[in-house]
Amino acid sequence: MKSSINDSRARRYLDELDADLLDLPVRDRREIVESVVEHISIAMSSGHPVEEVLQKLGDPLTVSEEAHSRNASGWRRKSSIFYEIAVTTLLLVGGLLLGVGWIVGLVMLWASKSRTLLNKIACTLIWPGGLLGAWLFLGIPVRSEGHFYFGADAYSVHPAPPTSVWTLLFITAAYAIPLLVQLTFLARSLRGARTSAAGGRH
Amino acid sequence: MTGTVSRMEPDGRTAVNLRRGVLQYCILAILRDGDWYGHILARHLNELGLLDSEGTLYPLLARLRRTGLVETTWRESTSGPPRRYYKVTDTGHVELSEFAAEWKQLGTVVNGILNGDRR
Numbered sequence: 001m002k003s004s005i006n007d008s009r010a011r012r013y014l015d016e017l018d019a020d021l022l023d024l025p026v027r028d029r030r031e032i033v034e035s036v037v038e039h040i041s042i043a044m045s046s047g048h049p050v051e052e053v054l055q056k057l058g059d060p061l062t063v064s065e066e067a068h069s070r071n072a073s074g075w076r077r078k079s080s081i082f083y084e085i086a087v088t089t090l091l092l093v094g095g096l097l098l099g100v101g102w103i104v105g106l107v108m109l110w111a112s113k114s115r116t117l118l119n120k121i122a123c124t125l126i127w128p129g130g131l132l133g134a135w136l137f138l139g140i141p142v143r144s145e146g147h148f149y150f151g152a153d154a155y156s157v158h159p160a161p162p163t164s165v166w167t168l169l170f171i172t173a174a175y176a177i178p179l180l181v182q183l184t185f186l187a188r189s190l191r192g193a194r195t196s197a198a199g200g201r202h
Numbered sequence: 203m204t205g206t207v208s209r210m211e212p213d214g215r216t217a218v219n220l221r222r223g224v225l226q227y228c229i230l231a232i233l234r235d236g237d238w239y240g241h242i243l244a245r246h247l248n249e250l251g252l253l254d255s256e257g258t259l260y261p262l263l264a265r266l267r268r269t270g271l272v273e274t275t276w277r278e279s280t281s282g283p284p285r286r287y288y289k290v291t292d293t294g295h296v297e298l299s300e301f302a303a304e305w306k307q308l309g310t311v312v313n314g315i316l317n318g319d320r321r
Contacts, residue, residue: 004283017257028264035240035260038286042241045282056248058255067261 007050010040013060019188020064023080025113032067080114084189087112088182091126119185125178221252226262226271227305228252230290230298233272239285263288271297 005011017036021029036057043053057063087108094101109115109123225247232238232246240263244256253259266272271294274286290298 031264032260036257039241041283057257062255063257066258
Protein backbone atom coordinates (compact mmCIF):
# COMPACT_ATOMS: atom_id res chain seq x y z
CA MET A 1 0.00 0.00 0.00
CA LYS A 2 2.98 2.26 0.67
CA SER A 3 3.70 2.05 -3.05
CA SER A 4 0.62 4.18 -3.72
CA ILE A 5 2.57 7.19 -2.40
CA ASN A 6 4.87 8.71 -5.00
CA ASP A 7 6.20 11.76 -3.19
CA SER A 8 9.74 11.12 -1.92
CA ARG A 9 9.26 13.17 1.29
CA ALA A 10 6.12 11.22 2.17
CA ARG A 11 7.88 7.93 1.43
CA ARG A 12 10.80 8.94 3.63
CA TYR A 13 8.35 9.82 6.41
CA LEU A 14 6.66 6.42 6.07
CA ASP A 15 9.99 4.56 6.02
CA GLU A 16 11.03 6.37 9.17
CA LEU A 17 7.72 5.59 10.86
CA ASP A 18 7.93 1.95 9.79
CA ALA A 19 11.46 1.67 11.24
CA ASP A 20 10.42 3.32 14.50
CA LEU A 21 7.58 0.79 14.86
CA LEU A 22 9.71 -2.21 13.97
CA ASP A 23 9.53 -3.83 17.38
CA LEU A 24 5.73 -3.83 17.46
CA PRO A 25 3.90 -6.97 16.33
CA VAL A 26 3.80 -7.03 12.51
CA ARG A 27 0.00 -6.82 12.46
CA ASP A 28 -0.09 -3.65 14.60
CA ARG A 29 2.74 -2.02 12.69
CA ARG A 30 1.04 -2.66 9.37
CA GLU A 31 -2.27 -1.32 10.62
CA ILE A 32 -0.74 1.94 11.84
CA VAL A 33 1.46 2.49 8.77
CA GLU A 34 -1.37 1.67 6.36
CA SER A 35 -3.67 4.09 8.18
CA VAL A 36 -1.06 6.84 7.85
CA VAL A 37 -0.58 5.97 4.15
CA GLU A 38 -4.34 6.33 3.69
CA HIS A 39 -4.29 9.64 5.59
CA ILE A 40 -1.53 11.02 3.35
CA SER A 41 -3.20 9.75 0.14
CA ILE A 42 -6.55 11.33 1.02
CA ALA A 43 -5.02 14.62 2.16
CA MET A 44 -2.89 14.91 -0.98
CA SER A 45 -5.75 13.94 -3.28
CA SER A 46 -7.75 16.74 -1.61
CA GLY A 47 -5.07 19.20 -2.75
CA HIS A 48 -3.15 19.69 0.49
CA PRO A 49 0.60 20.21 -0.02
CA VAL A 50 2.72 17.33 1.24
CA GLU A 51 4.72 19.58 3.63
CA GLU A 52 1.52 20.65 5.37
CA VAL A 53 0.21 17.08 5.56
CA LEU A 54 3.44 15.74 7.10
CA GLN A 55 3.75 18.68 9.46
CA LYS A 56 0.23 18.11 10.78
CA LEU A 57 0.85 14.39 11.14
CA GLY A 58 3.75 15.19 13.48
CA ASP A 59 7.17 13.65 13.87
CA PRO A 60 7.23 9.89 13.13
CA LEU A 61 8.88 9.46 16.51
CA THR A 62 5.92 11.14 18.25
CA VAL A 63 3.55 8.74 16.49
CA SER A 64 5.82 5.83 17.40
CA GLU A 65 6.01 6.94 21.05
CA GLU A 66 2.22 7.06 21.15
CA ALA A 67 2.09 3.53 19.71
CA HIS A 68 4.56 2.28 22.31
CA SER A 69 2.92 4.04 25.22
CA ARG A 70 -0.40 2.55 24.17
CA ASN A 71 1.29 -0.83 24.41
CA ALA A 72 3.82 -1.48 27.14
CA SER A 73 6.21 1.52 26.80
CA GLY A 74 10.00 1.55 26.49
CA TRP A 75 10.84 -1.66 28.32
CA ARG A 76 9.41 -3.72 25.57
CA ARG A 77 11.35 -1.79 22.93
CA LYS A 78 14.63 -2.25 24.75
CA SER A 79 14.03 -5.95 25.41
CA SER A 80 13.03 -6.42 21.80
CA ILE A 81 16.38 -5.06 20.60
CA PHE A 82 18.29 -7.43 22.89
CA TYR A 83 16.08 -10.23 21.62
CA GLU A 84 16.95 -9.47 17.99
CA ILE A 85 20.67 -9.18 18.79
CA ALA A 86 20.47 -12.59 20.50
CA VAL A 87 18.69 -14.10 17.48
CA THR A 88 21.35 -12.73 15.12
CA THR A 89 24.24 -13.95 17.29
CA LEU A 90 22.77 -17.41 17.76
CA LEU A 91 22.04 -17.84 14.05
CA LEU A 92 25.52 -16.72 13.07
CA VAL A 93 27.72 -18.47 15.63
CA GLY A 94 25.30 -20.71 17.53
CA GLY A 95 26.04 -23.53 15.09
CA LEU A 96 29.53 -23.82 16.56
CA LEU A 97 28.01 -24.93 19.91
CA LEU A 98 27.20 -28.40 18.54
CA GLY A 99 24.37 -26.78 16.62
CA VAL A 100 22.27 -26.25 19.76
CA GLY A 101 22.69 -22.46 19.76
CA TRP A 102 21.57 -22.29 16.14
CA ILE A 103 18.44 -24.32 16.93
CA VAL A 104 17.64 -22.01 19.88
CA GLY A 105 18.18 -19.03 17.54
CA LEU A 106 15.82 -20.60 15.02
CA VAL A 107 13.09 -21.13 17.64
CA MET A 108 13.50 -17.52 18.83
CA LEU A 109 13.40 -16.30 15.21
CA TRP A 110 10.07 -18.01 14.56
CA ALA A 111 8.68 -16.87 17.93
CA SER A 112 9.37 -13.22 17.11
CA LYS A 113 6.23 -11.16 16.60
CA SER A 114 8.04 -8.28 14.90
CA ARG A 115 9.10 -10.21 11.82
CA THR A 116 7.18 -10.95 8.68
CA LEU A 117 6.81 -14.51 7.41
CA LEU A 118 9.16 -13.72 4.51
CA ASN A 119 11.82 -12.41 6.89
CA LYS A 120 11.57 -15.59 9.00
CA ILE A 121 11.90 -17.84 5.95
CA ALA A 122 14.89 -15.85 4.65
CA CYS A 123 16.67 -15.86 8.01
CA THR A 124 16.08 -19.59 8.45
CA LEU A 125 18.46 -20.01 5.51
CA ILE A 126 21.36 -18.68 7.60
CA TRP A 127 23.20 -21.96 7.88
CA PRO A 128 24.55 -23.22 11.19
CA GLY A 129 27.93 -21.65 11.75
CA GLY A 130 27.53 -19.25 8.89
CA LEU A 131 29.49 -19.39 5.64
CA LEU A 132 32.52 -20.72 7.49
CA GLY A 133 30.36 -23.55 8.83
CA ALA A 134 29.14 -24.39 5.34
CA TRP A 135 32.70 -24.46 3.99
CA LEU A 136 33.99 -26.51 6.91
CA PHE A 137 31.15 -28.95 6.32
CA LEU A 138 32.08 -29.35 2.68
CA GLY A 139 35.82 -29.01 3.24
CA ILE A 140 38.21 -26.13 2.46
CA PRO A 141 38.02 -25.26 -1.23
CA VAL A 142 41.24 -25.68 -3.20
CA ARG A 143 41.49 -23.95 -6.54
CA SER A 144 42.91 -25.88 -9.48
CA GLU A 145 42.73 -25.16 -13.21
CA GLY A 146 39.72 -22.91 -12.96
CA HIS A 147 37.80 -25.29 -10.67
CA PHE A 148 37.40 -25.49 -6.91
CA TYR A 149 38.02 -28.76 -5.14
CA PHE A 150 36.76 -29.01 -1.60
CA GLY A 151 39.36 -30.25 0.94
CA ALA A 152 38.29 -33.85 1.26
CA ASP A 153 38.18 -34.32 -2.50
CA ALA A 154 41.55 -32.65 -3.18
CA TYR A 155 43.43 -35.30 -1.18
CA SER A 156 41.41 -38.35 -2.17
CA VAL A 157 43.05 -41.05 -4.28
CA HIS A 158 40.28 -40.99 -6.85
CA PRO A 159 39.75 -37.41 -7.90
CA ALA A 160 36.17 -36.29 -7.39
CA PRO A 161 34.40 -34.17 -9.98
CA PRO A 162 35.44 -30.55 -9.61
CA THR A 163 33.10 -28.06 -8.00
CA SER A 164 32.54 -25.26 -10.43
CA VAL A 165 32.99 -21.58 -9.64
CA TRP A 166 29.24 -21.25 -10.09
CA THR A 167 28.49 -23.74 -7.34
CA LEU A 168 30.80 -21.84 -5.02
CA LEU A 169 29.18 -18.56 -5.97
CA PHE A 170 25.76 -20.12 -5.41
CA ILE A 171 26.76 -21.28 -1.92
CA THR A 172 28.07 -17.81 -1.09
CA ALA A 173 24.97 -16.06 -2.48
CA ALA A 174 22.64 -18.50 -0.74
CA TYR A 175 24.33 -17.50 2.48
CA ALA A 176 24.80 -13.79 1.78
CA ILE A 177 21.16 -13.04 0.95
CA PRO A 178 19.59 -14.25 4.22
CA LEU A 179 22.49 -12.72 6.13
CA LEU A 180 21.82 -9.38 4.46
CA VAL A 181 18.11 -9.65 5.31
CA GLN A 182 18.94 -10.39 8.95
CA LEU A 183 21.53 -7.63 9.31
CA THR A 184 19.26 -5.07 7.62
CA PHE A 185 16.45 -5.98 10.01
CA LEU A 186 18.78 -5.64 12.99
CA ALA A 187 20.17 -2.32 11.75
CA ARG A 188 16.64 -0.92 11.37
CA SER A 189 15.71 -2.13 14.86
CA LEU A 190 18.79 -0.48 16.33
CA ARG A 191 18.10 2.72 14.44
CA GLY A 192 14.58 2.84 15.85
CA ALA A 193 15.89 2.27 19.37
CA ARG A 194 18.62 4.91 18.97
CA THR A 195 16.28 7.64 17.75
CA SER A 196 13.86 6.72 20.52
CA ALA A 197 16.57 6.83 23.20
CA ALA A 198 17.85 10.16 21.90
CA GLY A 199 14.32 11.53 21.97
CA GLY A 200 15.39 13.01 18.65
CA ARG A 201 12.50 15.19 17.66
CA HIS A 202 13.04 17.23 14.52
CA MET B 203 12.67 33.39 32.94
CA THR B 204 13.85 29.89 33.81
CA GLY B 205 11.58 29.95 36.83
CA THR B 206 8.60 30.80 34.66
CA VAL B 207 9.32 27.93 32.28
CA SER B 208 9.74 25.40 35.10
CA ARG B 209 6.49 26.60 36.72
CA MET B 210 4.64 26.44 33.44
CA GLU B 211 5.72 22.96 32.51
CA PRO B 212 3.65 20.97 35.04
CA ASP B 213 0.55 22.87 33.90
CA GLY B 214 1.28 21.97 30.29
CA ARG B 215 1.70 18.32 31.22
CA THR B 216 -1.55 18.32 33.16
CA ALA B 217 -3.42 19.61 30.14
CA VAL B 218 -1.74 17.06 27.88
CA ASN B 219 -2.49 14.20 30.27
CA LEU B 220 -6.08 15.32 30.71
CA ARG B 221 -6.62 15.50 26.96
CA ARG B 222 -4.89 12.17 26.48
CA GLY B 223 -7.04 10.49 29.10
CA VAL B 224 -10.33 11.60 27.61
CA LEU B 225 -9.37 11.41 23.93
CA GLN B 226 -10.46 7.83 23.33
CA TYR B 227 -13.89 8.53 24.86
CA CYS B 228 -14.27 11.66 22.75
CA ILE B 229 -13.51 9.53 19.71
CA LEU B 230 -16.11 6.95 20.76
CA ALA B 231 -18.64 9.75 21.31
CA ILE B 232 -17.96 11.27 17.88
CA LEU B 233 -18.25 7.85 16.22
CA ARG B 234 -21.48 7.14 18.11
CA ASP B 235 -23.25 9.65 15.88
CA GLY B 236 -21.93 8.22 12.60
CA ASP B 237 -19.00 6.43 10.95
CA TRP B 238 -15.89 8.50 10.22
CA TYR B 239 -12.67 7.81 8.35
CA GLY B 240 -9.28 8.54 9.86
CA HIS B 241 -8.25 11.65 7.96
CA ILE B 242 -11.42 13.61 8.64
CA LEU B 243 -11.53 12.45 12.27
CA ALA B 244 -7.90 13.57 12.76
CA ARG B 245 -8.68 17.00 11.30
CA HIS B 246 -11.76 17.38 13.47
CA LEU B 247 -9.93 16.46 16.69
CA ASN B 248 -7.07 18.76 15.71
CA GLU B 249 -9.48 21.66 15.22
CA LEU B 250 -11.05 20.93 18.60
CA GLY B 251 -7.57 21.18 20.16
CA LEU B 252 -7.67 17.56 21.34
CA LEU B 253 -4.92 16.29 19.06
CA ASP B 254 -1.60 18.08 18.46
CA SER B 255 -0.10 15.58 16.01
CA GLU B 256 -2.70 14.05 13.72
CA GLY B 257 -0.54 10.95 13.26
CA THR B 258 -0.91 9.98 16.93
CA LEU B 259 -4.58 9.22 16.25
CA TYR B 260 -3.70 6.02 14.38
CA PRO B 261 -1.98 4.06 17.18
CA LEU B 262 -4.99 4.96 19.33
CA LEU B 263 -7.50 3.85 16.69
CA ALA B 264 -5.53 0.62 16.23
CA ARG B 265 -5.75 -0.03 19.96
CA LEU B 266 -9.50 0.75 20.04
CA ARG B 267 -10.00 -1.73 17.23
CA ARG B 268 -7.81 -4.35 18.87
CA THR B 269 -9.70 -4.08 22.15
CA GLY B 270 -13.01 -4.40 20.32
CA LEU B 271 -14.34 -0.89 21.01
CA VAL B 272 -14.48 0.07 17.33
CA GLU B 273 -14.60 -1.88 14.08
CA THR B 274 -13.58 -0.90 10.58
CA THR B 275 -15.04 -1.23 7.10
CA TRP B 276 -13.56 -0.24 3.75
CA ARG B 277 -15.61 1.95 1.46
CA GLU B 278 -14.85 3.23 -2.01
CA SER B 279 -14.70 6.97 -2.53
CA THR B 280 -15.69 8.96 -5.60
CA SER B 281 -12.77 11.32 -4.97
CA GLY B 282 -9.52 9.63 -4.00
CA PRO B 283 -8.51 6.25 -2.56
CA PRO B 284 -10.80 3.83 -0.62
CA ARG B 285 -11.35 4.80 3.00
CA ARG B 286 -11.30 2.82 6.22
CA TYR B 287 -14.38 3.84 8.22
CA TYR B 288 -14.50 3.45 11.99
CA LYS B 289 -17.66 2.47 13.81
CA VAL B 290 -18.38 1.97 17.53
CA THR B 291 -19.15 -1.64 18.54
CA ASP B 292 -21.66 -2.67 21.23
CA THR B 293 -18.76 -3.02 23.69
CA GLY B 294 -17.67 0.50 22.72
CA HIS B 295 -21.16 1.85 23.46
CA VAL B 296 -21.13 0.23 26.90
CA GLU B 297 -17.65 1.62 27.65
CA LEU B 298 -18.73 5.08 26.54
CA SER B 299 -21.86 5.02 28.73
CA GLU B 300 -19.77 4.03 31.75
CA PHE B 301 -17.29 6.81 31.07
CA ALA B 302 -20.08 9.38 30.57
CA ALA B 303 -21.59 8.48 33.96
CA GLU B 304 -18.17 8.61 35.64
CA TRP B 305 -17.31 11.92 33.96
CA LYS B 306 -20.58 13.48 35.03
CA GLN B 307 -20.03 12.53 38.64
CA LEU B 308 -16.35 13.50 38.65
CA GLY B 309 -17.09 16.77 36.84
CA THR B 310 -19.68 17.74 39.44
CA VAL B 311 -17.28 17.02 42.30
CA VAL B 312 -14.30 18.80 40.70
CA ASN B 313 -16.38 21.82 39.67
CA GLY B 314 -17.80 22.01 43.19
CA ILE B 315 -14.32 22.04 44.70
CA LEU B 316 -12.99 24.54 42.16
CA ASN B 317 -15.94 26.85 42.83
CA GLY B 318 -15.27 26.73 46.58
CA ASP B 319 -18.33 24.64 47.42
CA ARG B 320 -17.32 23.03 50.75
CA ARG B 321 -20.40 20.84 51.28
